[in-house]
Amino acid sequence: MGLTSDEIIINGGRPLKGRIEVRGAKNLATKAMVAALLGQSTSLLRNVPNISDVRVVAGLLALHGVQITKGDTPGDYYLDPSRVESAHMADIDAHAGSSRIPILFCGPLLHRLGEAFIPDLGGCRIGDRPIDFHLDALRKFGAVVEKLPSGIRMTAPNGLHGADIELPYPSVGATEQVLLTSVLAEGTTELKNAAIEPEIMDLIAILQKMGAIINVEPNRVIFIEGVEELHGYKHSAIFDRNEAASWAAAALATEGDIFVGGARQEEMMTFLNIFRKVGGAFEIEDDGIRFYHPGGELKPVVIETDVHPGFMTDWQQPLVVALTKANGVSTIHETVYENRFGFTDALNKMGADIVVYKDGLEGYKRRVARRDFEQAAVITGPTPLKGADVEVPDLRGGFSHLIAALTAEGQSTVSNVGIISRGYEDFIGKLRQLGADFVFEA
Structure with a gap:
């Protein structure tokens, strides 16, 4: 069966490098x-x-x-x-x-x-x-x-x-x-x-x-x-900080270097702190932010999603892919939505070690009070990812699957990618700008 307009075939293992622009949120x-x-x-x-x-x-x-x-x-x-x-x-x-x-x-x-x-x-x-x-x-x-x-x-x-x-x-x-x-x-x-x-x-x-x-x-x-x-x-319109964070996570996961034009520091401070703690590097410019992997090991982190000014729930999904490369155990407590880790099934299929606790995890010294509906994901790394056929489940999870395929060794087919166009302007064109190796038929 040939490639459809809702599928993209990605040959992974190539760092994403270059400049892209983000428009309004x-x-x-x-x-x-x-x-x-x-x-x-x-x-x-x-x-x-x-x-x-x-x-x-x-x-x-x-x-x-x-x-x-x-x-x-x-x-x-x-x-x-x-x-x-x-x-x-x-x-x-x-x-x-x-x-x-x-x-x-x-x-x-x-x-x-x-x-x-x-x-x-x-x-x-x-x-x-x-x-x-x-x-x-x-x-x-x-x-x-x-x-x-x-x-x-x-x-x-x-x-x-x-x-x-x-x-x-x-x-x-x-x-x-x-x-x-x-x-x-x-x-x-x-x-x-x-x-x-x-x-x-x-x-x-x-x-x-x-x-x-x-x-x-x-x-x-x-x-x-x-x-x-x-x-x-x-x-x-204010810039889209969710898209900016997604490309930042892609730079980190692929060991790349992406300048996100239009991104601003003020609205991304919480994300930038975690990005730095994981081992990523960034440079703030007047017209955007450069995100890159500076070399060396990535470090595990504990994240609790929350409403602003906390760590956005939309930020955790793309970042999870980078955390599969961190040396150690990372934990994400999802406190905003009760069913946001479905995308991790595909990552496990590609070789990740992610365990989802549907009733959350008890923890000490929590910044965010534990909520009855919350879930937790424990990511153990580093685990090299391998190409696979995966289907996009939702908007942010879908972009995470793209990042995983770009990171993985070998070829992946990502289907149902039309969902990604709900929130990411011309993501196919931007992948081309950044040097990704893929096949897509519009």
């Missing part, structure tokens, strides 16, 4: 596009990555009457919401695919139209990802939520009003929901236990540009004073 650009619904005039979002998740959101916005025009500069998107209208649930379902983005349309659509529909939500298979946080918050704003077999219908018969909301967990998605809903709600909203990721701060900056009044207080508290009207914005 997937986790900001898509939310900023939704925020344009709130304005009474056209918004300009710059530095938008060319990824499938952006195309999904663009399609959903178009279904609701938002006119989207690409600017002369690559990555520039003009979003005109002046003719917003309702969309059929079936159309939304067809365009959304596996994305969970439609839930964030609810607040803006309730303000603009008085109603919103969302289909069943998908996403990567890394945990239950309940939307209860979102629905509970929307109810507190005054939304009436009706669960249907095909999805969820919401109305706001009396409009939306400010609310006091405390999240049981500093969820990024739920924080975004509250921000997008509260800015036009009547009165003041107090959000406790909010997420404070850099992408959240960038979204707040966008909303402030639109005319919102938002105060970020200490201890994860955000106050939002509702205003009567918002206008469009002009904004350049």
Whole structure:
């Protein structure tokens, strides 16, 4: 059987070397596009990555009457919401695919139209990802939520009003929901236990540009004073720190040297500390960060994933491949998602020694309090990897499989690579730039 457009054949063992550029963060650009619904005039979002998740959101916005025009500069998107209208649930379902983005349309659509529909939500298979946080918050704003077999219908018969909301967990998605809903709600909203990721701060900056009044207080508290009207914005999206960390891990695992243009130190400090502890080296420049393997042994580490400013869950998967080369035992406590180590099955198939403890591990001197749903992975190294046929399970796990194949001795076939395009712009072109040895048919 020949190679399909969703497969890549990689000949491993070649260090990745060169320069690539990272554009705006997937986790900001898509939310900023939704925020344009709130304005009474056209918004300009710059530095938008060319990824499938952006195309999904663009399609959903178009279904609701938002006119989207690409600017002369690559990555520039003009979003005109002046003719917003309702969309059929079936159309939304067809365009959304596996994305969970439609839930964030609810607040803006309730303000603009008085109603919103969302289909069943998908996403990567890394945990239950309940939307209860979102629905509970929307109810507190005054939304009436009706669960249907095909999805969820919401109305706001009396409009939306400010609310006091405390999240049981500093969820990024739920924080975004509250921000997008509260800015036009009547009165003041107090959000406790909010997420404070850099992408959240960038979204707040966008909303402030639109005319919102938002105060970020200490201890994860955000106050939002509702205003009567918002206008469009002009904004350049923050860089994608997840993609930057993924290429950094690839440089370390392949004993390579990659300059990641567009990456910034401030948003990556926690990652940079771990990268250095493992044995990687980096150099900070004004226009990006150089990540490289300086030679010598890699060292084992203990990592506990957490919400910002902790070590991101999206960072651990690519780094695990490098840890298979470390001399000793590394442990990763996954405290954010309950099912994020499925990708390690393929690494073990390639020769890694990774044991996943589905109920986590008891430990002392933990920075992050142990959580009931957490898992742990124990990686013993060094273990040389050998080529194999593997299938991508999810976005970050998929990039980890690419790194493993690039590191491994011999040939690997990685299938279902289309998932990777959800969050990594032109990863095939970037692999070519870095000198990878592979075959891919678009």
